[in-house]
Amino acid sequence: MTDRTEMWTELGMDLEAHDNLCSVLPTAFGDVFLSQENRPAGMAYWDMVTADIHGIRPAELVEAQKKGRKVFGTFCVYVPDEVVVACDGIVTGLCGGSQFWVPDGEQVLPSDVCPLIKASVGARLGRTCPFFRIADVFVGETTCDGKKKAYEILANDAPMYIMDVPQMKREKDIVKWAGEIEEFAAMVEEVTGNELTPENLGCAIKVINDKRRALARVYEARKSTVAPISGTDALLMMQIAFFDDPVRCAEMCNKLADELEQRIAEGVSAMPAGSKRILITGTPLAVPNWKLHHIIETCGAVVACEEMCTGTRYFENLVDEGQTTLEGQFRALSERYMKNNCACFTPNTGRIDDVIRLAREYRVDGIINTNLTFCTTYKLEGPALERAVEEAGFPVLNIETDYSDGDSEQLRTRIGAFVEMLGD
Numbered sequence: 001m002t003d004r005t006e007m008w009t010e011l012g013m014d015l016e017a018h019d020n021l022c023s024v025l026p027t028a029f030g031d032v033f034l035s036q037e038n039r040p041a042g043m044a045y046w047d048m049v050t051a052d053i054h055g056i057r058p059a060e061l062v063e064a065q066k067k068g069r070k071v072f073g074t075f076c077v078y079v080p081d082e083v084v085v086a087c088d089g090i091v092t093g094l095c096g097g098s099q100f101w102v103p104d105g106e107q108v109l110p111s112d113v114c115p116l117i118k119a120s121v122g123a124r125l126g127r128t129c130p131f132f133r134i135a136d137v138f139v140g141e142t143t144c145d146g147k148k149k150a151y152e153i154l155a156n157d158a159p160m161y162i163m164d165v166p167q168m169k170r171e172k173d174i175v176k177w178a179g180e181i182e183e184f185a186a187m188v189e190e191v192t193g194n195e196l197t198p199e200n201l202g203c204a205i206k207v208i209n210d211k212r213r214a215l216a217r218v219y220e221a222r223k224s225t226v227a228p229i230s231g232t233d234a235l236l237m238m239q240i241a242f243f244d245d246p247v248r249c250a251e252m253c254n255k256l257a258d259e260l261e262q263r264i265a266e267g268v269s270a271m272p273a274g275s276k277r278i279l280i281t282g283t284p285l286a287v288p289n290w291k292l293h294h295i296i297e298t299c300g301a302v303v304a305c306e307e308m309c310t311g312t313r314y315f316e317n318l319v320d321e322g323q324t325t326l327e328g329q330f331r332a333l334s335e336r337y338m339k340n341n342c343a344c345f346t347p348n349t350g351r352i353d354d355v356i357r358l359a360r361e362y363r364v365d366g367i368i369n370t371n372l373t374f375c376t377t378y379k380l381e382g383p384a385l386e387r388a389v390e391e392a393g394f395p396v397l398n399i400e401t402d403y404s405d406g407d408s409e410q411l412r413t414r415i416g417a418f419v420e421m422l423g424d
C-alpha cells in the first residue's frame with residue numbers, strides 16, 4: 001500500500017493517534033468482510049477502497065484541490081450534492097461511525113449525545129480523519145438539536161455553513177427549502193468561483209440521478225430471495241457512495257448489479273440456504289459502523305434492506321430532470337429532498353409507510369428497529385413504528401446501541417433469539 005505519511009502530515013493530522021486507528025481497522029475489516037463466503041467478485045473494488053480508506057480517496061481530493069477544485073463536507077442526506085457538482089466542486093460525507101473518535105468528541109461534548117455526533121466532532125478535533133482535514137467547507141444543517149449545537153462547537157475549528165432544514169413538509173416548507181438551496185448555491189458559487197447555470201445544474205442532476213439509479217439496481221437485486229449479496233457488503237457499498245466520485249460510484253454499482261442479476265439467474269447466493277430476511281430501519285450506520293449487520297448475518301439471517309439514510313433514503317426518489325430554469329430546478333431539488341423521511345420532521349408517518357412498503361417489497365421475515373444511544377427523535381417515534389409494523393404482520397425487534405463493542409454479546413443473544421423466533 002502507498003505510504004501516505006507525507007499527505008497526512010501536510011493535512012496536519014495527529015500521526016501517532018492515526019496510526020492507532022489504522023492498526024485496528026484491517027483486523028475489523030478482515031473479521032467482518034473477508035470472513036464471508038461466496039461474495040460477489042465485484043466487491044473487490046470496495047475492499048480495495050476500504051483497505052486504504054484514508055489514502056486513495058483523500059489523495060484524489062488533495063490532487064483536485066491542487067487544481068483549484070473545492071471540497072464540501074456534508075453530514076446529512078438533505079444537502080443537495082447536485083449544486084456542488086454543478087459548480088465543479090466535490091462532495092464528501094463526514095459522518096463519523098467509529099468508536100475511536102468518540103473520546104475526542106467527549107472532550108467538548110456531554111457524554112449523553114449520540115455517538116454519531118461525538119465521533120464526527122472527535123474526528124475533526126482529534127485530527128485523525130483526513131476527510132475532516134481536507135474539506136474546504138463543512139455543510140451542516142438544522143436537523144436534530146444535537147447536531148445543531150455540535151456545529152456551533154465545530155465552527156470554532158472548521159469553516160461551517162448551515163442550511164436551515166424545515167421541520168414539517170407543508171407547501172410553504174418546500175418553498176422554504178428551495179430558497180435555502182438557492183442561498184446554498186450562492187455560497188457554492190462564491191467558494192468555487194464557478195457560476196451555476198441551468199445547463200451545468202441539469203447535468204449534475206442527471207449525474208446524481210444516475211448514481212441513485214445504480215444504487216437502486218443493487219437494492220433491486222437484494223429483493224430476490226436468492227440473496228446474491230450479503231447485507232454487510234451492500235452496506236459497505238452504500239457507505240462508500242458518500243465518499244466516492246459519483247460517476248465512478250454509478251459505474252461500479254452498475255457492474256455489481258450486473259453480477260448480482262447474473263447470480264440470481266444462476267441461483268448463486270451469498271448466504272446459507274434458509275437465512276431469515278431482515279429489514280433494518282432507524283438511525284444511520286456511518287462507516288465503519290458494521291456492528292449490527294455483522295451480528296445479524298452471523299446469527300442465521302440476511303439483511304435484505306436498510307430503511308435509513310445509509311440505505312433506501314439515499315437513492316429513492318429522483319430529481320425531475322425536465323426543468324430548464326434555475327428556479328424550476330431548485331423547486332425540483334426541494335421536492336425530491338423533502339420526500340426523505342427523517343425523524344427530525346413532524347409528523348413523520350411517511351417513514352412508517354416506507355418501512356411497511358419496503359418490508360413487503362424485500363420479502364422480509366422480520367424488522368429490526370435500531371436506535372443510536374441518546375438519539376431522542378428516532379427513539380420517540382419507535383413505539384408508533386413498532387405498533388404499525390406489527391399490525392402489518394411483521395415481527396419487530398427494537399435495539400438501542402452505540403459504537404462500542406461492550407454490548408455485542410448481549411445483542412448477539414437478543415438477535416439470535418429473534419431470528420430463531422421467526423420460524424420456518
Ligand code: SF4
Pocket residue numbers: 075076077078143144283284309340342343344
Ligand atoms: S437521520 Fe436525519 S439528520 Fe441524520 S442524515 Fe438522515 S436525514 Fe440527516
Ligand code: SF4
Pocket residue numbers: 114115116117143144145146147283284344372374375376377378
Ligand atoms: S442519530 Fe439522531 S441524535 Fe444522532 S445525529 Fe442523527 S438524528 Fe441526531
